[in-house]
Amino acid sequence: MLFFNFSGLTRRDQQIPGKVVISSQAIKRMDVVVIDDSARMRQLMAALLRDLGCYSVRPYENVDEACVAIQNKRPALVLCDWQMAAANGGVFLDRIRCHPDDRIASTPVIMVTGYGSRDILLESMKKGATQFLVKPVVPSELLKKMAFVLNDDRQMVRRNGRLVYMPPKKKAKAKAAGKQAAQRQEHTERKVPRQAPVPPDKVQSDVWEL
Numbered sequence: 001m002l003f004f005n006f007s008g009l010t011r012r013d014q015q016i017p018g019k020v021v022i023s024s025q026a027i028k029r030m031d032v033v034v035i036d037d038s039a040r041m042r043q044l045m046a047a048l049l050r051d052l053g054c055y056s057v058r059p060y061e062n063v064d065e066a067c068v069a070i071q072n073k074r075p076a077l078v079l080c081d082w083q084m085a086a087a088n089g090g091v092f093l094d095r096i097r098c099h100p101d102d103r104i105a106s107t108p109v110i111m112v113t114g115y116g117s118r119d120i121l122l123e124s125m126k127k128g129a130t131q132f133l134v135k136p137v138v139p140s141e142l143l144k145k146m147a148f149v150l151n152d153d154r155q156m157v158r159r160n161g162r163l164v165y166m167p168p169k170k171k172a173k174a175k176a177a178g179k180q181a182a183q184r185q186e187h188t189e190r191k192v193p194r195q196a197p198v199p200p201d202k203v204q205s206d207v208w209e210l
Contacts (some may be wrong), residue, residue: 022147024053029076030146031056035066035092036081036112045079045112048139052146063087067095074107077149079133082113082120089113093127097162105163106156108149112137128164 032054036042042059049057058075060066063086070078078096082089089111099105108131111124116134124132130152131145155166 022143022150026150027053027146028055030054031073031075031077032058033066033070033075033078034059034080035061035063035078035084035089037061037084037086038081041081045137048137048142049079052139052143063092063095066092070096070104070107071099074104076108077146078107078109079112080109082111082124083115089129090123090127093124093129094162097128097164099163102156102163108152110145110149128162130165 032049034042034045034049034057036045036059039061042061046057046059056075058069060069062084066078066080078092080089080092093109093111096107096109097105109129110131110133111129112133112135113120113124114135121132131148133141133145154168156163157166158164
């Protein structure tokens, strides 16, 4: 029997540390594909997802089986192990993100790995991973990644046949607006000289010092 620590999580809306909230109704609508060549890890991940409330969990042993299944029915999310014997997570991302059907190619993918190295993170993101999850998988961390997927508003575009994520527009606009505001403030400070202090003997009696 499998057990998971759900302390701090509620069923009505799954509340997790960092003020991230994901609706239990949204989870119940999720069809998730799990790809891992370890039978034990497939069993663990599938049990965790079902306990979280996902209505459908489809585990697959290898990339080929998973790609056929995704082609027939696009899932809401894919959890794919990075390190696999036959074909690793990078191969899966190549096949999915280069699929000619944009709907298939845009399937959200959370890459799962037992090696949290920066090189693997950068490679998986470059290949089009939506998010990155390090083993051992903690329910609260998985929920954070699922919440990110459900709220991800990044656009995807084709580059050399591969569908890739574009930077979020909101953040880019906010950064540009902040830079412009800082430039205006700097310009104002240069133009407006500081007012010299008024000598005490010339201060009017009806002026309050704050």
